[in-house]
Amino acid sequence: MSVKPDIVFIHGxxxxxxxxxxxxxxxxxxxxxxxxxxxPGHDAYVSDSLLRGKSIQxxxxxxxxxxxxLPRPVLVGHSLGGxxxxxxxxxxxxxGLVMINxxxxxxxxxxxxxxxxxxxxxxxxxxxxxxxxxxxxxxxxYLVFNxxxxxxxxxxxxxxxxxxGRVAYEVGFGRLNxxxxxxxxxxxxxxxxLALAGGKDRxxxxxxxxxxxxxxxxxxxxxxxxxxxHWLLGEVGWNLRASEVADWIxxxxxxxxxxxxETL
Numbered sequence: 001m002s003v004k005p006d007i008v009f010i011h012g013x014x015x016x017x018x019x020x021x022x023x024x025x026x027x028x029x030x031x032x033x034x035x036x037x038x039x040p041g042h043d044a045y046v047s048d049s050l051l052r053g054k055s056i057q058x059x060x061x062x063x064x065x066x067x068x069x070l071p072r073p074v075l076v077g078h079s080l081g082g083x084x085x086x087x088x089x090x091x092x093x094x095x096g097l098v099m100i101n102x103x104x105x106x107x108x109x110x111x112x113x114x115x116x117x118x119x120x121x122x123x124x125x126x127x128x129x130x131x132x133x134x135x136x137x138x139x140x141x142y143l144v145f146n147x148x149x150x151x152x153x154x155x156x157x158x159x160x161x162x163x164x165g166r167v168a169y170e171v172g173f174g175r176l177n178x179x180x181x182x183x184x185x186x187x188x189x190x191x192x193x194l195a196l197a198g199g200k201d202r203x204x205x206x207x208x209x210x211x212x213x214x215x216x217x218x219x220x221x222x223x224x225x226x227x228x229x230h231w232l233l234g235e236v237g238w239n240l241r242a243s244e245v246a247d248w249i250x251x252x253x254x255x256x257x258x259x260x261x262e263t264l
Contacts, residue, residue, distance in 0.1 A: 048162040137154075
């Protein structure tokens with residue numbers, strides 16, 4: 001009988017660990033020890049100013065610090081959390097990496113026309129990289145919740161917080177990021193990798209996900225769902241995606257077996 005690894009869940013931009021609630025419950029019922037990390041500055045009850053100047057590397061360091069204290073965990077990242085997972089996996093011994101609607105590594109240029117209606121207002125602001133920004137309800141519904149039932153969108157929007165403008169620039173400009181904080185050394189990643197992508201995703205369009213899959217080649221198990229968008233964490237069918245991830249982890253990964261779930 002195979003043993004179950006610890007799982008570290010990594011949220012994306014504008015989010016907190018609470019967005020993983022359904023996935024945490026799902027994997028807890030299966031007997032996994034789960035850790036939903038809060039990225040630096042993403043406490044909903046403190047000032048947005050704590051996010052100013054935060055970089056992708058700050059987030060990577062926080063996740064790597066947790067991962068190194070665990071016995072070869074599986075990393076599960078959504079959106080920016082997927083890119084953070086890639087960066088952690090290249091430097092830390094992990095049992096596996098699951099990327100859900102993942103931001104692409106810097107070697108893949110990520111900007112596409114479908115993103116612009118939801119982001120142009122922010123990227124046109126002078127010195128956004130020095131500050132923070134929030135999505136409006138319309139922007140969030142367009143970019144993130146476009147395949148979520150309309151009745152559920154307001155409650156999901158209430159979970160969103162501000163994000164670091166510096167992180168937005170670092171992840172948004174691919175090879176043009178001078179700090180290379182979004183670059184990934186694919187040859188340094190030795191664990192199994194799975195990526196799930198939504199065909200209707202507007203903030204990580206499928207053309208970006210497919211390009212990332214081609215860049216990784218046989219290293220990556222890539223799966224695409226034509227009718228789904230960016231919020232695979234809670235759209236209709238999320239439980240099917242979670243079940244697929246559980247099957248993949250069971251088949252590909254191994255780690256000590258525990259049963260508690262916690263939010264850090």
